[in-house]
Amino acid sequence: MKHQVAAGKLKIVYKKQMSNCTKCSNELTGKYCSNCGHAIEIPRIDGHYVVHEIEHVLHFEKGILLTIKELLIRPGQTVKEFIAKDRSKLVKPIIFIIITSLAYTLINHSFHIETEYISFNGEENSVISSIFDWIQNHYGYANIIIGVFIAFWLKLFFKKYEYNFFEILILLCFIIGIEMLIFSVFSLLEGLTKISLLKISGILGISYCCWAIGQFFDKRKAASYFKGLASYILGLITFSFTALLLGLLIGLFFKH
Numbered sequence: 001m002k003h004q005v006a007a008g009k010l011k012i013v014y015k016k017q018m019s020n021c022t023k024c025s026n027e028l029t030g031k032y033c034s035n036c037g038h039a040i041e042i043p044r045i046d047g048h049y050v051v052h053e054i055e056h057v058l059h060f061e062k063g064i065l066l067t068i069k070e071l072l073i074r075p076g077q078t079v080k081e082f083i084a085k086d087r088s089k090l091v092k093p094i095i096f097i098i099i100t101s102l103a104y105t106l107i108n109h110s111f112h113i114e115t116e117y118i119s120f121n122g123e124e125n126s127v128i129s130s131i132f133d134w135i136q137n138h139y140g141y142a143n144i145i146i147g148v149f150i151a152f153w154l155k156l157f158f159k160k161y162e163y164n165f166f167e168i169l170i171l172l173c174f175i176i177g178i179e180m181l182i183f184s185v186f187s188l189l190e191g192l193t194k195i196s197l198l199k200i201s202g203i204l205g206i207s208y209c210c211w212a213i214g215q216f217f218d219k220r221k222a223a224s225y226f227k228g229l230a231s232y233i234l235g236l237i238t239f240s241f242t243a244l245l246l247g248l249l250i251g252l253f254f255k256h
Contacts, residue, residue, distance in 0.1 A: 067091045100180040129247075
């Protein structure tokens with residue numbers, strides 16, 4: 001409010017106070033900045049906010065259940081559509097493999113079930129033991145690394161196909177994520193029933209991966225499924241060998 005004197009009379013002039021965007025300093029006239037879209041009022045962090053953030057990370061509002069369903073029923077076509085057409089329906093592949101691997105790890109640790117699909121007893125080399133302990137306690141990140149090794153072999157075996165290395169890696173993030181869910185379900189059942197189900201989950205998990213890989217490249221050819229199996233096994237072997245070699249080299253380096 002300003003006071004102005006004009007022709008001997010006192011006039012009161014009201015001036016609307018305008019605020020500016022805290023992000024770009026543009027003058028604000030509504031609930032959102034017309035320049036950058038930033039909200040004027042930031043909601044307070046409360047229980048609703050936390051639940052919403054968890055839902056956003058897990059992509060519940062757009063369908064983590066849909067992602068699982070589609071990958072179980074038609075993995076090849078689903079991943080092809082994600083790569084070439086629509087990436088909004090499915091949970092992002094990196095988040096998917098990390099969340100599913102975390103679920104497996106939590107269930108496994110809760111019931112104290114030794115069902116790790118990669119295990120190593122290397123008391124003679126503490127560095128190697130530490131590397132494999134890290135793998136067994138960080139399956140989310142370890143599975144992505146394993147996927148890199150499997151992707152290398154898939155790219156080699158399916159070199160005539162147009163998919164690049166990173167597209168194949170996205171495929172593996174999705175299907176290894178489902179594999180971890182299979183392990184999770186059987187780990188939970190084993191924890192509740194005390195019946196050893198490791199072999200069954202291992203067979204189902206590997207079978208699913210090989211089937212999904214074959215579906216992705218060429219579901220009509222039996223060779224696609226055998227190449228998928230070979231790539232999976234060779235990927236695990238080369239990953240394990242690399243981890244062993246890395247442990248040996250680090251151990252030798254610190255000895256000197």
